[in-house]
Amino acid sequence: MKEIKCNYCNKTFSQSGNLRRHQRVVHTGEKPYKCNTCGQAFSQSNSLRIHQRVHTGAQPYTCNTCGKASSQLADLKKHQRVHTGEKPYKCNTCGKTFSQSSNLHVHQRVHTGEKPYKCNTCGKTFNQPHTLRTHERTHTGEKPYKCNMCKKTFRQSNALKKHIKIPHRREIVQM
Structure with missing residues (x-):
């Protein structure tokens, strides 16, 4: 079997299609697969297929426990942790565990002190966007x-x- 080498990074592939996909995703940024409904472009045909469910409303994945439907398998697996109690993401600093990686990422700001959300009115900073939105109401007077x-x-x-x-x-x- 002939190995085909990527001319950007020298990684080898046994099929030319896999090499082309690798180059689009990793090196060139080319996105030849375009959604006919909204025009969004993708580097892989499978990504386009999954995206099109946004327009069709298709939800082919269903939770066996509660019946919740999802358009993506990854979202269903994330949802199922509600039922299993699984928390696979662990903070290396304090050991607290989370069911979603995004929640771990936000939690880690407690340890780093990072506050990336800044009030445009007074300059006060916050570690979560919803905390900033709540704070901004002190300036606007909004009481929703x-x-x-x-x-x-x-x-x-x-x-x-x-x-x-x-x-x-x-x-x-x-x-």
């Missing part, structure tokens, strides 16, 4: 959470929950 019982509004959902538990506890018991 509204009590259905008395119409009082709040900047944070937890403040609304606390409000309902204390002033409206008798009303809730009577319902």
